[in-house]
Amino acid sequence: DAGVTQSPTHLIKTRGQQVTLRCSPKSGHDTVSWYQQALGQGPQFIFQYYEEEERQRGNFPDRFSGHQFPNYSSELNVNALLLGDSALYLCASRLRENNSPLHFGNGTRLTVT
Amino acid sequence: LAKTTQPISMDSYEGQEVNITCSHNNIATNDYITWYQQFPSQGPRFIIQGYKTKVTNEVASLFIPADRKSSTLSLPRVSLSDTAVYYCLVGTFSNDYKLSFGAGTTVTVRA
Structure with missing residues (x-):
């Protein structure tokens, strides 16, 4: 039973560029959330997708x-990259039923130079 | 939004029991308490979740007093591989944006 998978594992981009990160949820899960984790800090909620729509959003521009695609996989796009966007980007999935805990992937390490 | 407070760091030795207490004074009636473990360069891993009293699984126990204003994660007989950051979350996963991981507790287990 595959867990949450993310690609790529590492990425280096230049300021101003755009990036796309990908996530496949755990089998049977229908809800995908994205988190940003800066070095030494806890993960910060970016947004959540369910039924191909953004349902909730954190404090991100x-x-x-x-x-989110019909097969529940998801992409995160970041435009006009800033140095401060350098972080570990985590994808998490769960089943929509209430209080089903999040299962995380191992993330994509994005470095913006 | 339930704010949580947990120690920044804790040190322990192999074979000892580690107890991490999380304070959440403004926990709401519908909120659950969930703990995650995170190793460097990996995503957080679900450890345990509870609502009240005591919950136990194969890796940890979670103690929640009657007033639910705090909770304690207990890791029995830790090993070096338990060195990690532990996060206490309070809320419901139906509202992801309300869940805050905070800075977590860095547990260091020494030989």
Whole structure:
């Protein structure tokens, strides 16, 4: 039973560029959330997708956008990259039923130079 | 939004029991308490979840007093591989944006 998988594992981009990160949820899960984790800090909620729509959003600018596909996989897009966007980006999935805990992938380490 | 407070760091030795207490004075009636473990360069891993009293699984126990204003994660007989950051979350996963991981507690287990 595959867990949450993310690609790529590492990525280096230049300021101003755009990046797309990908996530496949755990088998049987229908809800995907994205988190940003800066070095030495806890994960911060970016947004959540369910039924191919953004359902909830944290305190992140519009440069951060996403998509969920019919097979429940998801993408995170970040435009106009800033140095401060360097972080570990985590994807988490769960079953929609209430209080089903999040299962996390191992993340994509994004470095912006 | 339930704010949580947990120690920044804790040190222990192999074979000892580690107890991490999380304070959450403004926990709401519908909120659950969930603990995650995170190793460097990995995603958080679900450990245990509870609502009240005591919950136990194969890796940990969670003690929740009657007033639910705090909770204690207990790791029995820790090993070096239990060195990690532990996060206490209070809320419901139906409202992900309300869940805050905070800075967590760094547990260091020494030989």
